[in-house]
Amino acid sequence: GESVGLHLPTLSVQEGDNSIINCAYSNSASDYFIWYKQESGKGPQFIIDIRSNMDKRQGQRVTVLLNKTVKHLSLQIAATQPGDSAVYFCAERDDKIIFGKGTRLHILP
Amino acid sequence: EAQVTQNPRYLITVTGKKLTVTCSQNMNHEYMSWYRQDPGLGLRQIYYSMNVEVTDKGDVPEGYKVSRKEKRNFPLILESPSPNQTSLYFCASRAERNQETQYFGPGTRLLVL
Numbered sequence: 001g002e003s004v005g006l007h008l009p010t011l012s013v014q015e016g017d018n019s020i021i022n023c024a025y026s027n028s029a030s031d032y033f034i035w036y037k038q039e040s041g042k043g044p045q046f047i048i049d050i051r052s053n054m055d056k057r058q059g060q061r062v063t064v065l066l067n068k069t070v071k072h073l074s075l076q077i078a079a080t081q082p083g084d085s086a087v088y089f090c091a092e093r094d095d096k097i098i099f100g101k102g103t104r105l106h107i108l109p
Numbered sequence: 110e111a112q113v114t115q116n117p118r119y120l121i122t123v124t125g126k127k128l129t130v131t132c133s134q135n136m137n138h139e140y141m142s143w144y145r146q147d148p149g150l151g152l153r154q155i156y157y158s159m160n161v162e163v164t165d166k167g168d169v170p171e172g173y174k175v176s177r178k179e180k181r182n183f184p185l186i187l188e189s190p191s192p193n194q195t196s197l198y199f200c201a202s203r204a205e206r207n208q209e210t211q212y213f214g215p216g217t218r219l220l221v222l
Contacts, residue, residue: 043113043199043213044152089151097211099144099152 012106019077021103023090026071030092035064035075038102039086047075047088082107111136113214115200121220122190130185130217132200138212140203141183142167143175145196146216152199158183190221 013019025033031052036044050057050064050073057064063076073090089102113134122128134141142157144167154167158177172194174186183202187194200214 041216043201043215045213046210049210096154101149101151 009102010104010106012108013080014108015080015082017080019075019080019084019105021075021077021088021105023073023075023100024071025073025090025092027092027094027098028068028071030094032093033064033066033073034091034093034097035062035073036089036091036099037084037086038089044089077105080105080107082109111212113200113202113212115198115214115217117217118215119218121222123222124191125189128187128190128219130187130198130200130219132183132185132214133181134183134200134202134212135181136202136204136212137180138202138204139180141177142201142211143173143183143185144199144201145169145194146199147196155185155198190219192221195219195221 011021034049035047037047038044048059048062048064050066055066061078065074075088077084085105085107087102087104089100091097091099116131139160143155144152145155146152153169155169155173156164156167156175158164161177161180164175164177174188175183177183196219198217198219201211203211
């Protein structure tokens with residue numbers, strides 16, 4: 001069936017290094033993808049999005065890459081900070097939005 | 110401040126005792142949703158509403174009801190809660206169905222004994 005998933009449930013990154021969080025999707029008809037950040041005790045927060053007619057989009061310290069050939073989405077966070085510690089999950093939209101299960105980003109001092 | 114609010118934030122109840130979780134948004138959004146979040150399963154949509162008096166089932170509607178009598182409010186009703194409804198619930202809203210940015214509430218953690 002259609003699903004959105006993440007390769008790693010937990011990612012540990014040294015403070016100051018770049019973080020790369022990956023996501024695989026299976027619905028080739030999805031036309032829009034979103035990354036969310038969820039801090040402990042809070043609701044998901046929109047980070048960045050990308051449409052299927054693009055392969056890269058940059059925000060402030062974040063970049064999303066889309067590879068439609070292999071149905072892969074990634075979120076890159078530059079110069080990871082302690083405040084980046086959270087669960088990150090991707091979502092895809094075809095007729096409806098389907099959320100991935102999430103990757104926990106852990107920042108090492 | 111644009112926000113989605115939920116109440117209560119935490120609730121412990123017993124099987125069969127009806128409860129309502131309220132959701133309110135101050136952004137005049139048409140589209141609202143309820144999700145539950147469970148470990149290993151991610152966010153799953155329970156119900157959604159495209160406008161006042163227009164609601165529809167999401168992926169996991171069993172055991173839940175909603176109503177949309179006014180634009181800003183979208184309560185989630187559990188007529189007879191069961192332990193498998195123990196979960197973290199999120200309300201969300203966006204301007205319209207195809208508008209991408211969705212705003213989530215802070216969550217309601219429910220424990221059904």
